[in-house]
Amino acid sequence: MRLLSFGKKSWKAASFMAAALVLMSALPLTACHGSKESLGFEIPEAFDETSKYEITFWAKNDTNKTQTKIYEKAITDFEKLYPNIDVNLRLYTDYGKIYNDVITNISTDTTPNVCITYPDHIATYLTGADTVVPLDFLMEDSRYGLSGSELKYDAPAKDEIIPEFLSEGIIGDHYYAIPYMRSTEACYVNKTFIEQLGYEMPEVLSWDFVWEVSEKATEKNEDGTFKLNGQKVLIPFIYKSTDNMMITLLRQEGAQYSDALGNNWLFEDVTKENLIEIASHAKTGAFSTFKISGYPANFLNAGQCIFAVDSTAGATWMGTNAPLCDIAKDKIMDFETAVYPIPQFVDREGLEISDNKASRLAPGEKKFAMMSQGPSICIFNKKDPQEVLASWLFAQYMLTNDVQIAYAETEGYVPVTSKAQESAEYQDYLGRAGEDNSTYYDVKIDATKLLLENQRYTFITSVFNGSTSLRDAAGTLIENATKSVRRKATVDEAYIEKLYEDTKSLYHLDQASAAGSGKAEFGELPSESKWLLRLLVTTWLFIGIYIFRTKILK
Amino acid sequence: MKKVIATVLTMGLALSMAACGSKTAEGTQDAATEAVSEVAEEVSEAAQEVAEDASDAAEEAVEEVVEEDSEGEEATEEAAGDVMTHEDYVAAELDSEVTVETYVQAKQGWWENEGVGNATFYTQAEDGAYFIYNMPCSEEEYEQLTPGTKIKVTGYKSEWSGEVEITDAKFEIEDGNFVAEALDVTDLLADDAIIDHQNEFVAFKGMTVEASKDADGNDVAFLYNYDGSGSQGDDLYFNVSANGTTYTFTVESYLCGQDSDVYKAVEGLNVGDTVDMEGFLYWYEGVNPHITSVSVQ
Numbered sequence: 057m058r059l060l061s062f063g064k065k066s067w068k069a070a071s072f073m074a075a076a077l078v079l080m081s082a083l084p085l086t087a088c089h090g091s092k093e094s095l096g097f098e099i100p101e102a103f104d105e106t107s108k109y110e111i112t113f114w115a116k117n118d119t120n121k122t123q124t125k126i127y128e129k130a131i132t133d134f135e136k137l138y139p140n141i142d143v144n145l146r147l148y149t150d151y152g153k154i155y156n157d158v159i160t161n162i163s164t165d166t167t168p169n170v171c172i173t174y175p176d177h178i179a180t181y182l183t184g185a186d187t188v189v190p191l192d193f194l195m196e197d198s199r200y201g202l203s204g205s206e207l208k209y210d211a212p213a214k215d216e217i218i219p220e221f222l223s224e225g226i227i228g229d230h231y232y233a234i235p236y237m238r239s240t241e242a243c244y245v246n247k248t249f250i251e252q253l254g255y256e257m258p259e260v261l262s263w264d265f266v267w268e269v270s271e272k273a274t275e276k277n278e279d280g281t282f283k284l285n286g287q288k289v290l291i292p293f294i295y296k297s298t299d300n301m302m303i304t305l306l307r308q309e310g311a312q313y314s315d316a317l318g319n320n321w322l323f324e325d326v327t328k329e330n331l332i333e334i335a336s337h338a339k340t341g342a343f344s345t346f347k348i349s350g351y352p353a354n355f356l357n358a359g360q361c362i363f364a365v366d367s368t369a370g371a372t373w374m375g376t377n378a379p380l381c382d383i384a385k386d387k388i389m390d391f392e393t394a395v396y397p398i399p400q401f402v403d404r405e406g407l408e409i410s411d412n413k414a415s416r417l418a419p420g421e422k423k424f425a426m427m428s429q430g431p432s433i434c435i436f437n438k439k440d441p442q443e444v445l446a447s448w449l450f451a452q453y454m455l456t457n458d459v460q461i462a463y464a465e466t467e468g469y470v471p472v473t474s475k476a477q478e479s480a481e482y483q484d485y486l487g488r489a490g491e492d493n494s495t496y497y498d499v500k501i502d503a504t505k506l507l508l509e510n511q512r513y514t515f516i517t518s519v520f521n522g523s524t525s526l527r528d529a530a531g532t533l534i535e536n537a538t539k540s541v542r543r544k545a546t547v548d549e550a551y552i553e554k555l556y557e558d559t560k561s562l563y564h565l566d567q568a569s570a571a572g573s574g575k576a577e578f579g580e581l582p583s584e585s586k587w588l589l590r591l592l593v594t595t596w597l598f599i600g601i602y603i604f605r606t607k608i609l610k
Numbered sequence: 611m612k613k614v615i616a617t618v619l620t621m622g623l624a625l626s627m628a629a630c631g632s633k634t635a636e637g638t639q640d641a642a643t644e645a646v647s648e649v650a651e652e653v654s655e656a657a658q659e660v661a662e663d664a665s666d667a668a669e670e671a672v673e674e675v676v677e678e679d680s681e682g683e684e685a686t687e688e689a690a691g692d693v694m695t696h697e698d699y700v701a702a703e704l705d706s707e708v709t710v711e712t713y714v715q716a717k718q719g720w721w722e723n724e725g726v727g728n729a730t731f732y733t734q735a736e737d738g739a740y741f742i743y744n745m746p747c748s749e750e751e752y753e754q755l756t757p758g759t760k761i762k763v764t765g766y767k768s769e770w771s772g773e774v775e776i777t778d779a780k781f782e783i784e785d786g787n788f789v790a791e792a793l794d795v796t797d798l799l800a801d802d803a804i805i806d807h808q809n810e811f812v813a814f815k816g817m818t819v820e821a822s823k824d825a826d827g828n829d830v831a832f833l834y835n836y837d838g839s840g841s842q843g844d845d846l847y848f849n850v851s852a853n854g855t856t857y858t859f860t861v862e863s864y865l866c867g868q869d870s871d872v873y874k875a876v877e878g879l880n881v882g883d884t885v886d887m888e889g890f891l892y893w894y895e896g897v898n899p900h901i902t903s904v905s906v907q
Binding site for chain 2: 120125354384525543562
């Protein structure tokens, strides 16, 4: 009885304190993290087909009118299935512009409903409050999820999306994107020039081979023209995306670049060795970049380049018979184009094929590797769950075979579903390489096959808030080292140390942090938080003393 | 004791609010007395957003000022090289450092990258023109760089797809004003010597609008993007001919956006129209003028 009495009395006080403590414990968590983490939305019982929904779709095309038409057809076909959903298309030709516009529109709550984007960008979008919809529950929903029972089209099941591609949409602990198309980088080689220089095409393109041939190609005649092409211009090796170049080099060398916590190892000795190697070839004129000189395809097609590294999604611009071309017809050289994976240090079995200085820095760790790239789709949160569901229905529609196969055929993309990849229609397409110089353009289909055959050697980098800046920094290191050496500066250790400092400062890399997952390193706690924790400990202490004192008094 | 605990709890409540919204202490103090759910859902979120926005804006502003100051100093210091004539500039090797005095004629939109403002300028002096690509400048400086403004620029002579330009430039504003008259180069279009006028403000007279093929294969007078894959707001491409040869001209959207007169004028063109045009003699794998005005004869 006394015990009960004590219990009642104590329970009342303890209940108050416990409730207060729970609230106190919960409140800081809510206050500090709740507004940063997307709360998603509640999937409606059923999609409302009686109301009108207007959704905006921000998409990117590769300045390719066929892609534009495919988007438009997809929208028309979708709207026929769902007459109460109107999809407004806004086209971009640059992921960077989409990114900037989304960032701008987050602050005014005018984001699009559906958006083609990169996971790196989504990580930044997620720093806004409740912006991007987590897709976990949507994908699993038996009615409207992937291959759900209520869908009015034949969507792929979750296990029909290539797992590596699907996992690229995970940020923290949630899916925030579904893959749309995938590509990788390829090295488009002027085989005619290689043979003209007395070399045979290797089975696997090594860095040593590329550098050696490129250096040999820089030999000039007395009149200043190049011996190889008789022209005043020749840049033997041009790399389109220098951020990819540095990141892939590090991967191939077995060196770390970044992790999901936002840590980075970009500014290390391996990078330094890579930069010195690259700069040595830029100095002789054997190497340049898109940002410094122009599109690799233009130089390749004009007989002014031997090794042009660009996306497989740019294959229709490559080669004598390329369906897309920016240079005058009378400037196009007649040559044979070979499509290779980008240069490597080891072959697929791990046997060393390149022996330059940088590659020796990580013995035994080297990998046959190439970047997985290509657009994904995310959907943005809105107040009306029905509008979000309409967005999801459209996003998912973009994974149907009709859209996947049609879009993949526009460039050296591969569909992201096994359902599309294995379809008779797509296999027929792959088997008809070279039948014409448009739909069945051989360089484009060779580039596609390159990725299909090397899917397991592709990699992605960790996504966190700041990963975009880190990627930009990786490219800037190469761009600046290349520019500097062209401008007669000495690119040595001292130069690179300064370059590291300048680049870190420019991209605020010491301020980067991981997003979303709760696994991130957030750095030292703010003083207010420290005081809060101290206060909580003190409160528990007082509770303990109170209970102890009450017991003693009783 | 209970009072002590209650006091401590209240302090904790207030502190938890302040921890996430320290810049709006007033709001959070009041809110601390309200229902916890309301506080959690509304006040803390609002406080945090406001605080973050304010803090970010303040930090950016400070950074901007610091960067601008340091940029300004560098510009003054580095733009003090020996001034070249246009002839010297043409003779200079690619990738060499150059210093020129020139006058702003037009500018593309200002934009910011990682906190550094940039803009691209079409400039011209009495003896020749210079295209200055992505020159760092603050938004205030950008506003000052109106047509006619004299600037001393130091940078590197570079070439991108045939366009010779000054990159990684620093500048300082000087006294002086010059606005170039458009030079009629219609008859030079088919002549290799036209490259001598690269980047100059030029005129094209009596050219005929030729058909372009749109995304559906139809004949049209202009395209959004070079192949019709774009939409309103993107660059406009249109074909015009003179003396039997057809050329592709561009309305660069960063120079003349969709609300500009020239953008609207090109959208209103018809195949077969005879037009007079003015613009800057930009280069991309050949002559590719950036048109700033169009009038139908």
